[in-house]
Amino acid sequence: MLVETAFMVDSAFATDDGLRTQLAAWQRELGAVRRLAPRTLEAYGRDLDQFLGFLAGHTGGPVSLKTLEDLRPADIRAFMAQRREESLGSRSLARALSSLKSFFSFLERGGMAQTEALNVIRTPRLPKSLPKALTIDEARQTIETTGEMEERPWVAARDMAVLSLCYGAGLRISEALALTGSDLEAETLRVTGKGGKTRLVPLIEPVRRAIDHYVALCPFKPWPEEPLFRGVRGGVLAPRLIQLRVEQLRGALGLPPSATPHALRHSFATHLLGKGGDLRAIQELLGHASLSTTQIYTAVDSEHLLESYRKAHPRG
Template structure:
């Protein structure tokens, strides 16, 4: 039972349960996002119960003021919650109250007066083309078992050569491979088709030819040494070994390879909309950050190469 169950009356708790169900089955939020939203609302209700001196009721929410929400946000800020997390908290509260309005339960203006915390813009740390290529090519030098080396090379190749998140790569089944096109299930269960360039397809085929496990269409593509689903931690550890061997910065992670995929495509004149589709971004604004990354790399190269740089 969540903390909100003790901080709210039965009616409000029933609405929280229905809201969470809608987020999972209709809105199809990712499991971690769903968990975070539930936690955020639970903490708000617990704060409000203490703030008001009793369990939160429908009447309590009708009387909610902007000052109550600001007090909660200030408390979370005092607990060292960052701007990005605070923005998520506010998003969770708005989602819940929008749900109550759709249900015809109540309407409140309290949230309209709250500004979303300003989130500092952070640029992805992309590897250079040479660093990305060295990372893939050096994989088999760190592993004595050929099939394990081929497996890790295939996963890393998918992160850089197809722009997959590590979770997407490890969720692939053999049936997701369709000739030179890969069926990828991304965040929120959204499916996209990603073309496989020849080196990536070859890396996967090499792994499949060496794998000791017989794989059917519905089976996970990448296996651990005992036959279970491959843990992302093992690929992260492999990247850690590669960073040490190649002298790469700590920012060289599996996700950095995905960033590198987008940055290098854009640098070669790739269409931003096409890159959005390949990455599985719901919004073009998420993809547009790579225009800043590419400009940053261009300026760095100019400063290094120009005689007066």
């Protein structure tokens, strides 16, 4: 069904039946096997359509599988340069290159065409955006006000416990919702992160109290190996419900659009670093595979420091 509703590559620039067949088969694979979202399918199809149109003009003739196999790196660079001149941003350029690589990889797996041109093209450098942390007061208000947004005491306790884990333990929302009773120990949490990697995170007293309060009020008593946090019908709690709760809190507290459950995790790291926390220790707490991923919080902390300096200094 996804493929039927997806944007199909315009085959007007493809001259042989083989290329047209491969274009259709590639899009079927993206939809049925890889299950890409309809909008992503549309974007990939549009990227290929634009590339084939460029090649038709660039090579001075129709496009065939042989045309694709004879491509040189200079041809790919010319296409990227033209798209850049059309004011395409780095993210869109990176996606276009990803679309091309996906199609050429599909052709290579099927033994239909093979080219080395794409292997030497670098992905455009993407601008790094700094994580947007809440202030300490904003983070506290977000958690404390949660109980006022919900009439059912156990649901209010549940949402407060989840948000407490995001800010008080630095968990991703998916990690918090995957916790089971057996993951809770007296002073630590066993967290399963990306790639199935587990780590131990200290369980500070306010977070422990929030979890215990939820467990005491929750009408559903899961087995120790089952997810701890439950929806109102007893099923596993969906992340979207917590995201909606934070959206309500944004409106109630006047918080910026960047205030999300994940922003509480950013706040956890930023506030720890601001209080002199060790970068390596924060890396372990967050479950980052690379220290360079954690180092971005040093830039966030420096930005906050400079902002405070500009506000407070007489000549700021």
